[in-house]
Amino acid sequence: MNIYVCVKQVPDTETKIIPNADGTFIETGSIKWIMNPYDEFAVEQALLVQAANAGSTVTVLRVGSVKDTEALRTAMAMGADDAFLVEAADNLDSYSIAKALKGAISKSGKNPDLILTGKQAIDDDCLQVPQILATMLDIPSVSVVVEYSGSTTDIVVKREIEGGALEVYGVKLPAMIACNKGINTPRYASLPGIMKAKKKPLVVLSLAEVSVVESDRRVKYSHFQLPPEKPSGKKFDATDSAKMGGVVKEVVGLLRTEAKVI
Amino acid sequence: MAKILVFTELHGTHVKGVTLEILGKLSGHTVEIATIGKFPTEAATELAKFGAAKIHSLAGANLDKYSPEGYSNALHGFISKGAYDYVFAGATSLGKDLLPRLATKFDAGMASEVTNFTMEGDKFFGTRPLFAGKCFAKVELSGPKPHFVTVRPNALGLNPNPTSGAAAASDSTVDAGAMKAIIQEILKGASEKLDLTEANIIVSGGRAMKEAANFKILDELANVIGATVGASRAAVDSGFAPHAMQVGQTGKTVAPTLYIACGISGAIQHLAGMRTSKVIVAINTDPDAPIFTKADYGIVGDLFQIVPLLTQEFKNLLGK
Numbered sequence A: 001m002n003i004y005v006c007v008k009q010v011p012d013t014e015t016k017i018i019p020n021a022d023g024t025f026i027e028t029g030s031i032k033w034i035m036n037p038y039d040e041f042a043v044e045q046a047l048l049v050q051a052a053n054a055g056s057t058v059t060v061l062r063v064g065s066v067k068d069t070e071a072l073r074t075a076m077a078m079g080a081d082d083a084f085l086v087e088a089a090d091n092l093d094s095y096s097i098a099k100a101l102k103g104a105i106s107k108s109g110k111n112p113d114l115i116l117t118g119k120q121a122i123d124d125d126c127l128q129v130p131q132i133l134a135t136m137l138d139i140p141s142v143s144v145v146v147e148y149s150g151s152t153t154d155i156v157v158k159r160e161i162e163g164g165a166l167e168v169y170g171v172k173l174p175a176m177i178a179c180n181k182g183i184n185t186p187r188y189a190s191l192p193g194i195m196k197a198k199k200k201p202l203v204v205l206s207l208a209e210v211s212v213v214e215s216d217r218r219v220k221y222s223h224f225q226l227p228p229e230k231p232s233g234k235k236f237d238a239t240d241s242a243k244m245g246g247v248v249k250e251v252v253g254l255l256r257t258e259a260k261v262i
Numbered sequence B: 001m002a003k004i005l006v007f008t009e010l011h012g013t014h015v016k017g018v019t020l021e022i023l024g025k026l027s028g029h030t031v032e033i034a035t036i037g038k039f040p041t042e043a044a045t046e047l048a049k050f051g052a053a054k055i056h057s058l059a060g061a062n063l064d065k066y067s068p069e070g071y072s073n074a075l076h077g078f079i080s081k082g083a084y085d086y087v088f089a090g091a092t093s094l095g096k097d098l099l100p101r102l103a104t105k106f107d108a109g110m111a112s113e114v115t116n117f118t119m120e121g122d123k124f125f126g127t128r129p130l131f132a133g134k135c136f137a138k139v140e141l142s143g144p145k146p147h148f149v150t151v152r153p154n155a156l157g158l159n160p161n162p163t164s165g166a167a168a169a170s171d172s173t174v175d176a177g178a179m180k181a182i183i184q185e186i187l188k189g190a191s192e193k194l195d196l197t198e199a200n201i202i203v204s205g206g207r208a209m210k211e212a213a214n215f216k217i218l219d220e221l222a223n224v225i226g227a228t229v230g231a232s233r234a235a236v237d238s239g240f241a242p243h244a245m246q247v248g249q250t251g252k253t254v255a256p257t258l259y260i261a262c263g264i265s266g267a268i269q270h271l272a273g274m275r276t277s278k279v280i281v282a283i284n285t286d287p288d289a290p291i292f293t294k295a296d297y298g299i300v301g302d303l304f305q306i307v308p309l310l311t312q313e314f315k316n317l318l319g320k
């Protein structure tokens, strides 16, 4: 099977985010980049499917700035065979990213049997790219998948919806599957894996080479700013059991009269 | 003035709350509503009150359950006939899955999960959190129309004085087309309550809950105040709660009116999922826990003592 995994590189969850001077994006200079956590599930799933189907290949794709190829090298250290990077600004919109991914797949010269990615990227949290790419490629897709089983032609996946309920889909390959936590437990890259990854092929393409132009942009962001600081709240000491009842009564009262939420 | 379609799901005999929030915000524009299924009378009345000009009940073969291809084919056909400038939906599981597919069928752009927006003439300007709520940005759309927007539930609030509409009912037949991802069944989840992402009140437990059975005291509190129960990742990873209950950067992003955090320290990844809650109450034994810096009302104390007292106090207040 020709298996593809789309990964995004996002700021580490602990990173302090600062809007840039003209408010068009954030300061990216001192950010530590990591592979989007949901994409790790996609890489792992690709490797599991590859192991179950001899002769399969796993190709990782990423659209983003070239300065740091952490996410692609990590995916290859975990076991992926090769990688494509489409060089682009970090603030490209979902439509352009999906179009670039489609272009990169076509440049790779193979027809995908399975495309995997995370259900969302934790930088812009749009949850768009998997659905857009599937629609552009005219293949079926299921997002927020927590269980995967099947053959090289047909798979069964479970999609998580409200309240933890699951929709069970039978899907004909080729298909696009967007993974949620719970689908598997991503492996750690081994030291030999990390060494080997350095020699695996990584092809860099420009946006022009995958036919993405400025007019493909559908979403424009501006006025990046920090959220308004919340005024500090009221704090009550209820460690002493004699005071506890009084504190609880007061807080419940405030929730009704001051906050007006009950 | 823009011509707008709001897509809604039905929730029993009602539409989802977020649909009424969107409608109220669009007061003054010509807004039509569509659902796949049949609008019950109660829903039609609600929609008229909030200003809907027309309500479309759509029906066709293979559309009794959601499927990505079926719904996007059916709605693509319907929307193509309407010359809409914008299509809105709630950022629910279904809305988040469906709208990017639909937008792409029109080669159009989409703004995901905005927390506020304005219409200036017929131009949309949205606001949405990015980087897990660590910053906010303005969002605009360009390219072919209609433009697509999902709105985070509970973010806008209900318009207290909506302009009422006629809500003329109209039935249309739509075509689900060919499908390669076929829905076989829906397995019920653990919770029948309103999903965390739509809940108005959330009571969450952290590592301090110690074991799954102790979530019972949170359930009791939740039952009294009509809340949904959530959890921190530490509680989920320790096996006290399923991942569907996780709030945070790698769980659900929620925006309830009231969030009660019990035995949760307030790690940045947890805050990422709940910092836009309107009012936050924190119960923690550690007076220096970071959650207190975000809490409107902080109670320093043992949750195993405080939570049952809260339950009793709310019972008294609400006459239960």
Ligand SMILES: Cc1cc2nc3c(=O)[nH]c(=O)nc-3n(C[C@H](O)[C@H](O)[C@H](O)COP(=O)(O)OP(=O)(O)OC[C@H]3O[C@@H](n4cnc5c(N)ncnc54)[C@H](O)[C@@H]3O)c2cc1C
Pocket: A013, A037, B205, B206, B207, B208, B231, B232, B233, B234, B235, B246, B247, B248, B249, B250, B251, B252, B262, B263, B264, B265, B266, B267, B268, B269, B270, B273, B283, B284, B285, B286, B289, B301, B302, B303, B304
């Ligand atoms: C990539 C990544 C993604 C993550 N995603 C998420 C996410 O989505 N959601 C999430 O929640 N976390 C997430 N985390 C984990 C996060 O960093 C924290 O580890 C986690 O939120 C801690 O959970 P907690 O507050 O329940 O536990 P702790 O941090 O251990 O806090 C427990 C708190 O309970 C208090 N306490 C103890 N006993 C009592 C008592 N009897 N009564 C009252 N209070 C008591 C303690 O004082 C303490 O403050 C993520 C981490 C990473 C690296």
